[in-house]
Amino acid sequence: MENIRKYNQNNELDKTDEQIIRLLQKNARLSNKQIAAAVGIAESTCSERMRKLNKKKIFFGFHAFVDSSKLGTNIEAMVSIKLTKNTKEKVEDFKNSMLLLPEVINTYHLAGHSDFLLYVAVRDKNHLRDLLMDHVTKDYVKSLETSLIYDFTQNPLFPIYLNHE
Amino acid sequence: MENIRKYNQNNELDKTDEQIIRLLQKNARLSNKQIAAAVGIAESTCSERMRKLNKKKIFFGFHAFVDSSKLGTNIEAMVSIKLTKNTKEKVEDFKNSMLLLPEVINTYHLAGHSDFLLYVAVRDKNHLRDLLMDHVTKDYVKSLETSLIYDFTQNPLFPIYLNHE
DNA sequence: TGTATTTCCGAATATTCTCCATTGTTGTAC
C-alpha cells in the first residue's frame, strides 16, 4: 500500500527561472544582486534558485566571447567536413581530436550534406593551411570545404518554450 | 616643436591579460578573487586589469550556454542560406531580421559556398518548418538547406596569438 | 643618472553573498 506524496517535487522551471536564465544568457557576469533586482526577488532567494539551476545542470557553461582580432587572430573560417565512415567510434574520435586544437572554437556534428562543421580562428592563411592539412585531415576524412567568416553574431534573445500556464 | 611622449601607452596585451582572458573564456562566472589567485596577482590588480580589458573592448560579451533540451527545445539545426543579391544592404537587412527571431542562436556571414549559416533551436519539426517558411525565407533568399545538429560542443581552449617576447 | 609614468600591492572601506530563523504558501489528509 503505497502512499506516495508528490507535492511540488517540482523540478519544472517556472517564469522566475526563465528570467534568470535569460539574463545570464545575455550577460553571464551579472552579480547575484543584479539578477535578484532585475527579477524582483530577494538576494537570498536568487542565490538559492541559482544553486538549484546548477544542480539541475541547466547550464553547460559560461563563456567570454572575445574579439579575436585584438588577439592576433585575423582569420575566422567555417570548415565543412565529410567523413568516409560515420561510425560512432570515428565520429567521437574525430570530434575529440578537433577539440584538442586551440584553433577550433566549436564543433557541430550534423545530419545532412556534411558531417561536421568546425568554427576555427587562425593567425593567417598559412596558419589555416597548416591547420587543415596537418591536423584536421585524417585518413577517414573524405572532404573539406572552407568558407571565410565575415561576421559572427550571437543573438541575445534565446528560445525557451516552457509550459507554464 | 612637439615632443610627444609615448611611454607605455601600452595598449598591448601581456601574458597576464592573456591568462585572464583564457580563464574567462573557460568560465565567465569566475570571481575576481578566483581569477587573481589563478593568475597570481593581487585582487586589486586583477580588478584593475579587468577594467582595462573591458575598456579596450576585448570582450564581445559573456554568455551562459544552456541545455536547450531542458527548456522545451528539442531540435537544433544549421540552416545554410544563399541570397540572390549580396549587396551590403541586403546582407545587413537579412542578418538583422534573423537576430530578431528568438529561435536563432547565432549567425555566420560567410564567403564561400553559401552566404549565411543560422544556428537555430526549435520545439519540434513543425516549429522548424514554420520558422523557415514564415520568417527566414525572404524574396532575396535563393535557397535554404537544413541540417539537423546531433551535437554542438564549445572548445574550452582558445586561440590567442600575442607577440609577447 | 634623475624624473615622469605606470603597475602593483596591501590595508581600509564598501559592497555583496551566504547562512539561518522566521514567515508565507501550497498540497494533502481528515
Added chain:
DNA sequence: GTACAACAATGGAGAATATTCGGAAATACA
C-alpha cells in the same frame, strides 16, 4: 472547513568578496 507537511521566500547578521586609495616598485625616457 482545519491541521499538518513540504517547500519557497524573506530579511538580517556575519562572512566573504570587491573596490578604493596611498605609497612602493618597476619601467620608460632624457
